[in-house]
Amino acid sequence: MKSLNKVLIGTMLSMGIVSGAAAYTIDDNGADQFIGANQNVALADNLDVYGNAGIYDVFGMDVSSDINNLYVSVYTNFNPSLSSFDYGDLFISTDGWNPFGSAPYKEDGFGDGETWEYAVDVSSRSNGLADVVDVSLSNGFDVTSGLSSRIFQEVTVNRSGQDKVGDAGIGIVTNGLTTLSFQIALADLGLNALNPQEIGLRWAMTCANDITEGSYTVPEPGTLALLGLGLIGLSLRKRAKAC
Structure with a gap:
């Protein structure tokens, strides 16, 4: 059994499933993660965060899915109680991700770009x-304007x-780092x-002092591989017990 566990852990490490370092499915660290048109000279250097990063920095989001749901967790320093602004909404495109221009998408x-x-x-x-x-059927957005x-x-x-198509579970934890967690039924998004x-x-x-944006594939291949690996492990464990 110990040898089986070593094989499973080794395989997971080789697939990048087990890691001691923090990683985001959609990463927003670094000046190359600008994203967002502006008319402010101060942003000409492709700054990732406008203003105080200790207040507005968004680090990225983790995204995963199972047979029924899409799970999204956004990680940020932002806390409305420390600002005159509020949490924005989570936007989802079900036909891919098509930002305008080229990375870091400052145009x-x-x-423009994704609808x-x-x-x-x-x-x-x-x-x-x-x-x-x-x-999808009309201009259903509120946008930033007249701000610095x-x-x-x-x-x-x-x-x-706008039409409501379902409910999403949402949790917001503010303990130093703010985490916004979402659970959305794939069926409500027309996904399979x-x-x-x-x-x-x-x-x-x-x-919009910082924006995190990117793509994810449903189902995530790594998630399905992990599920398959788990099933193989359970099967081998049952076989070992039978012996």
Whole structure:
């Protein structure tokens, strides 16, 4: 049995499943992760965070899925109680991720690049639930404007005239680092875990001082590999016990 465990752990290490270092599915660390058009000279050097990074820095998001749900966790220094701004909404594109321009996408703004089909409406959070809103049929975005930060960036969904397609579990933990965790039914997004599909994800606070945005494939190949590895391990363990 010890040899079996060594084989499983070794395989997981080789696949990058076990790691001591922090890593994000969508990483937002570094000046090359700018994302977001602006009309502010101070941002000409592709700064990742506008203003105080200790208040506004977004580190990235972890994304995973199973047969039923999509799971997203956003990690940031941002806490509305320490600012005059609020949490933005989680935007989801179900037809891939197509930002405007080339990395670090400093030309990308509202009206260019990705069009978002859904949003988890964080602003309506109550009883641990947030709405999943269909924004594909009209201009369902609120954007930053008239601010000294990145302008013309979609930050929240405008619920007026939008259809609710489901509920999403949401948890917000503020303990130094803020973690916003979402659980969204794949069926509510028109996704199928048995059919690999690239999706786009985006989150920012309402001032858009930092934006994290990128893509994820449902189902994530690494997740399915881990599941298969686990099943193999269980099968071998049962066989060893039978002997």
